[in-house]
Amino acid sequence: MKIVCLGGGPAGLYFSILAKKANPDWNVTVIERNRADATFGWGVVFSDKTMDGFREADPETHCAITRAFRHWDDIDVFFKGAKTTSGGHGFCGIARIKLLQILQQRAAGLGVNLIFETEVKDPDDYTSHYDLVVASDGVSSPTRRKYEDVFRPNVQVRTNRFIWLGTRKKLDAFTFDFRETEWGWFNLHAYRFDEDWSTFIVETPEKNWLRAGLDRMDLSASIALCESIFAERLDGNRLVSNARHSSSSAVWLKFKRILCEKWHHNNIVLIGDAAHTAHFAIGSGTKLAMEDAMALARVFRRMKAIPANRCSAIRRSASSRRSNCKTQPAIAWSGSKTSSATFISIRRSSPIAS
DSSP states (O other): OEEEEEOOSHHHHHHHHHHHHHOTTSEEEEEOSSOTTOOOSSEEEEEHHHHHHHHHHOHHHHHHHHHHOEEEOOEEEEETTEEEEEOOOOEEEEEHHHHHHHHHHHHHHHTOEEEOSOOOOOTHHHHTTOSEEEEOOOTTOHHHHHTHHHHOEEEEEEEEEEEEEEESOOOSSEEEEEEEETTEEEEEEEEEOSSSOEEEEEEEOHHHHHHTTGGGSBHHHHHHHHHHHTHHHHTTOOEEOOOSOOBHHHHSEEEEEEEESOOEETTEEEOGGGTBOOOGGGTOHHHHHHHHHHHHHHHHTTOOOOHHHHHHHHHHHHHHHHHHHHTOTTTTGGGGGHHHHHHHHHHHHOSSOO
16 A cells, blocks of 8 residues: 655654554655754643553654653643642653654654655645545645635634744743733743753734734844743743744744544545644644544554545544544634633733733
8 A cells, every 4th residue: 555644744754653563565655845854843742641642552652752751740820920730730741853853763764755855736646646645734734725625624813923932941830821011911831841941932912912012023022022021930041933034923923723624535634733723722733633643543554455445444534533523622622712712811800901
């Protein structure tokens, strides 16, 4: 059986690993537009339960992630000068680039063909040459865009702005901090992902972003403002960006909530952000993408390349995974509304209008 994964993020790489491990004679290829060492963002988070699933699916990958992650149990929430700690949760953080390196090395070791710096413009360039085309091509998926009338994505662009930064401040817990400013409320989502670095995401409603003049600032000025707002959390440490853009409007993003009505078309199946997104406030985007890969791999396990079976497996995997996600709204897509809803609650509880 010939399989191609269009996109070499965690979803595509992890599926290639599981498929090749279960069927060594299959021809599995991953095509990625970026360099092998290129990435965005800083760290990713997995719960202890998610790690248990990784252990069962592929102990070798699980072991490599375990050696590289930073584990913690607490969630700290700072609000109006008070700190509330909730313990016993169990999370681990890992640098996104380290996770990709682990998955790339494992895939290559199993014999997966990894192709980098190759742009996929049209999925139909591959559908006639491969038995299965896995569209793991991200939130801006060309595959989803081409067959939009088939996949029927529900796309909602949230109004809040956020910037993804890093810091050498070594946080001891999953940290949420809500700060009142002269421009309105700013919210922090932060967590440590290795021995030296923490992810530091700052979010605010767009009207506060405009009031603060962030739309007119360059990147360094934006970072300086975030450092002043969350100086207490940073404890003298600086914030760092790995963005490719220097303008503030380019690095302060808006979250896209995406959920497709259908996840498969002929021999194409969507996984990860191509099929759905999850808000960073719940730290589940990469988790859900890799669980998609696990679900798809399960239905293809021990299956031979029989066209009828192949199509049936694609339908079963897509339908099962989408149904599973729909029945877990608190964990997945309703979590994408969490941050906006939190700001509404804050405004109602505060005498300061924002």
